Structure formats: C-alpha cells, structure tokens
Amino acid sequence: MKLTIQREDLLRPLQITSSVVERRHTLPVLSNVLLSLRNNSLQLTGTDLEVEINARIPIESAEEGEITLPARKFLDICKALPEGASLELKVEEGKVLIRSGRSRFSLSTLPATEFPNIEPITSPLEITLSQKDLRNLIDRTQFSMAQQDVRYYLNGLMLEFAPDHLRAVATDGHRLAKCDASISLPVAENRQIIVPRKGVAELSRLLDDSDTKIRISLGDNHIAIDLPDVTFTSKLIDGKFPDYQQVIPQNPDKILTCSRQALHESFSRASVLSNEKYRGMRLQLEGDQLRATVHNPEQEEAVEEMQVDYQGEPFEIGFNVSYFIDALAAIDSDDVRVKFTDSNHSCLVEGADQDACQYVIMPMRL
C-alpha cells in the first residue's frame, strides 16, 4: 500500500474514526485504525466493538492495500504536522512509513485481517431524513440518558419509528426528555430501538445543521447511518424501554408561563448555592410570583424571585435544579410553560409555541 495525501484531507476523517477508539480495550488491534485503499478511495475505520465509524477520502493514483496502525499516534502526528503539509505513506516490512517534508515516522502495524468488522445489516429497514432533523432530536434529549444504571436499557437513547413521526426519548428515571420530528416513515407499526450512550455521543458529533439527506438502516441488532463520506454503525441495546407515556402527566392543572431565558438565568444563579450532591431547589408559587430557594450544607442560601403568569392555587414543590436547567436550555421557544399536578407528582416543561419536545421532571421531597 502506498499513497500521498494532504494533511487537511486526512485530519477530520482521522479524528472522527479515532474518537471511537477506547484507551483501554481487550484486544490490541482495537487501539488501531484500519486503513483500506481500494478503487481510488481511502477508507478509515475505528471501532470499540459496539460502535464503528467508517470515513472515506477520494485518492488519485495509488497502490491498493490495507493495514492497521495506532490510531492515537497517527492522529497526533497529523495534528503536529504544519498546515498544508503533504504526507507520503507506505507499508514496508510490517511498518508504516510516513514522510512529510523533513519528517519521517515509522509506525508499528497489525494485519488488517485481525481488525474486527461489525457484520453488515441484512434486509434493513431504510429511512431517509435530513441531518438536522436527527441532530435536533438527539440534542434535545440526550442529556436525560442514564449513566451506568442497573436498568441497562436506560443507558441509551430510545428512537421510535412510527408512520407519522420519528421520536427520541431519554430518561434516567428521575427526568425524561421526549422530542418528535414530524416525518412520514415507511413503517406499518411503531418500532422502538435503543442506541447506547456512546453511540449517541459519537453520532451527535457527526451530524450538522444542514438539510443534507442521510440514510438510516435498521437491522435486528444494529443501526447504520450513512452520511456523505461517513458511515456510523452501532449495536443496539437489547432491552425493552419502559412505557414512557405512562409517566407523562395527564391533566396537570397548575400552569405557569414565563420567559424561558429569564427562568433559565434565574435558576442558574440560584443553583450556585445548591447542595452539590442533591441539587435541591424549593419552588413556591403564589399569585404571579415564583420564588426559588436553594440551600447548601454550609447554611448558605439563594433566593430568586420572578414575576410569572400563573392563575392556579398557591403551592410549593421541590426539584433537582439541574434537571430544570438542562430542560430549559434544550427548549427552543421564547416562552415556556411548566405544568404541575401537585407537589408529589411529576411536572411537565415545554415550549409555549411548540410541543414537539416535552420534559418530565420528578419532584424531590425536601
């Protein structure tokens, strides 16, 4: 294998594929990136056995072949080379030789045959949608995913494919985020899949806000997403996502409306003095006044008062302030509505002008 490539053409594909490579792994070859040169296309692949990212770069006139080399070192070398540098890369006696200007590197390799491949998806369900729709769904929900919960099916993002929408739901058991994209999908009935946490994080890095179409292929155990020049593949979490509909408040009758940004800023200030572990915040509503009080074990206190639109009875409720801040940051609307049932039941937070996204937060007993 032998090729010449511009540093700028190589850098981003190499960054994308190296980012799935874990520092600690079970197989030596998993710290490597696979280079495969065929039909004037250089393919780079990184994997951790759960998530695989494959990036393609067009290459003119080269000697075909494939090899794996240490991802981290290869990336660091590329980053350290000067802008506009040209790299000449060839395999010789089990080493990869890289020459660029007056720099020369000889990197260890492992044969490409040792590199694990995620099996191709057979008879997938195929869906086409715009990049920005998928990115929007992920950005507005992923912060609610659980982390290392024993309920393993919560450690990921649930995607629901329905005839008239694609829905993303994430929950850690204390709060839940749900967001819809109204698109018609070629499915007869709802299908739910759970993409693991790491896959979601990698995927959101790959997506941008453009209208470019991407293709989702769904297999029994995998999801693959084809972007221009990049293919993302992830295993799915084999589990049943809980019935999220059941935890969305049905008839909350205490409804507060106010400016999203003002509420976000007010809670952010209050949160400075919250207990680092529990993050408890007490909310009191009376007339058009909302009062947020926060304490910490050092006996410090923050009180934030704010005028809101509220017609219900006066009442009091406690929350983890971080859950509110996260939800308020994800809502794309000038005004927000917060709907309460009572101080023991979850509340619903949503944008006043759109209901594509909903956030459910379980109160805390303070």
Place this chain on the structure above:
Amino acid sequence: MPSHRAILHVDMDAFYASVEIRDQPALAGRPVIVGGAPQRRGVVSAASYEARRFGVHSAMPTATALRRCPEAVLLPVRMERYAAVSRQIRAIFARYTPLVEPLSLDEAFLDVTESQKLFGPGAEIGRAIRQAIRQELDLVASVGVAPNKFLAKIASDLDKPDGFVEVKPDAVQDFLDPLPASRVWGVGKATCTELERYGIRTIANLRRQPRDWLVDRFGRFGERLYELARGIDHRPVVPDSEAKSLSHETTFPVDVRDRETLRARLLDLTEQVARRLRRHDRQARTVQLKLRFADFRSLTRSRTLPEPTDVTAEIWHATEGLFRAALQGETRPVRLIGMGVHELVDPAAEPHIQPDLFAEPQRHRQRELDRLADAIQSRFGPDGLRRGGAIKRQ
C-alpha cells in the same frame, strides 16, 4: 454507671387465653384453648394452664388438642383485643423505663438500670410491674430479673406461671449450672442431641468444654455457647423506635431441605419485619439474610436497596434474591432461617428524597397494599392475610 445492668424479662402467662378468661369470667377454671377451627386445620395459639394439664400446647393442631382435652372451650383468636391489652401493659412498663424491647404482644425486655435511682433495685421494679399488671389489668405475668437478657429470660420462665425469679450478679453460675443445656438460647432439639453425644446435659457440663472445642463443632454459634454457659450476654435492650436494625428468625424443629418451605417461611419473616418497620415509620437501606445449616455453620448475606424503603414487595425482592444466591448449589439442610433490615432511616428526617418516575406509581400501589395488609393483620392476626407465596404448596 453501675457495674451491673438490671434487665427485666416480663412474660404474660397464657396471654391470649388469660385475656379471654378475664373478659368472660364464666370460663375461669375451665380448660380454654384459643386457636383456629379444627375443620380448617387450625392450630392452638394459646392454652390456659388448665388445658395444658391435658398436654395441650401452642402450635399443636387444634384437632389434636381437642382429642387430648375434649371438654376444652375453643375460642377464636381476637388479635385486635390482645393488641389493645398489650398496649395497656406497655403503658405500665413506660412508667418505669423508656428502654422497652417488645418481643411479641405478650413478652418484653426492659432495661431498668438507670431507673433504679428513682424506683429502687431492679427486683423491686419487677415486683411493682407484676403487681400493677395484676391489679389494673387482672392478668398474671412472670418476671425474671437479671444482669442481662439471656439470664432474665431463663429466670422468667423458671417459675411459671405467676413466677418471680431474680438472678443476682454474684449468683449467676450457681443459677445456671444445674439447668439443662436446652435452656441455653438457641439450643433446640438438634443441638441437644448433638451435645448429648458428648455427654453434655447441663449447663455445667457445657461450661467445661473449651472454647475451641465448641467452635470446631458449632462454628460461630459455638462462641455464643461458650459465653452463654458463663452467663455472659452483652446484647443491649433496644426499643423498636431506636432500633438500627430489625430482624426475625426461626429455628425449625427439624432441619429443612425443601426450598419451598424455606422460601415460604422467609416470606413470612419478611412480612413481619416490614410491618414493624412501617409501624415505626422507618425505611431500610439494606436487607440481610441469615441461614444456619445442619452442621451449625452460619451464613449471612446482605444487599443494599436501590433506595430506602418500607415496601414489603421491595424488601422481599431483595431478600429473595439473596436467598436464591445463597442456596445456589447448597446441599446442607437448614436449621435456622432469618432476615433483617439494617441502616434504618427516618424518611421524615431525610433532607432529600428523589423518587423515581417509573417506580413511584408502582410504589404507590404497593404502599396501599401494605397499608391494607397491616390493617387486616392487626385485626385478624398473623394468619388473617398472607402473600400467595407464603402458603406452602403441597
């Protein structure tokens, strides 16, 4: 602090039967059995001393009891009534000390060490309590007074009914030595047989065995035997309201191998512990399982709950998990099974509780169920209602 504790064990004599006889004076002098109907395979819950003369004792099938004593008056169990009387008895205890550890409706330990400054020596307090129970409630109690729980319990039992036995700190060994080894707490039929093989019949015999000898044969329980034979027992009297843990255990009359029997018994114990937990408005963070096998080796396993709870179903879920794991590949028969809850928290005093979105509605239903079960239980007694799994499938 005084060098010796003063512990009372107060045990009501034939409690359920005595309450019935007191409430219906016409029954006085007649053999009275309180228990389930023989047609429904009921068992004797309590028998008056007149009935006991015919060989009737509690836990015996009612049918057998009635064969032995055909003229006995059989009365149904009125748990609510006994619970009410029990509360009156505890009110009498409370005049002398707050340190009351109830073992059941008719039995309690009292630590009166500090009360002696106000009310005189422990023995005097014991007599005063016995007299108050007799005069105010028209019931008879046996009382043991001793420097610890183990001795107090033996003492109250020694001169029943209407007994009063004091074990003075300097007379402990003279008191214990002539007693049969079966008097030692935890020594049942099986241990007795085992001890007799080595010619050990009395506590004096037991005391002559070296510690290592006992430990070799009985494991940790051997340590306990060594201490108890010398009248050593440091267990404090713990009022339920201050308990750091709550537990129940059962020693089977014969060693049990059948998993279903063990599981059913464990579920029963779990229900009792969970009920006590709720009665004291506490929630538990950890659950512990205890097993003692036929070879006297014991095993304890504990598990931390996802969040503190007083819900029977959640406690049982954890307990059953421990039980299944503990018996994985286990072939020894079991002689004792027990469970307990530890790290109790007062939910009212917890600064922050973050309930779970998915578990909370489920928990809400379970709590309703528990409340209902507690109410039925306090009305109809421990057999009023049981979880399906606790009824042994034949």
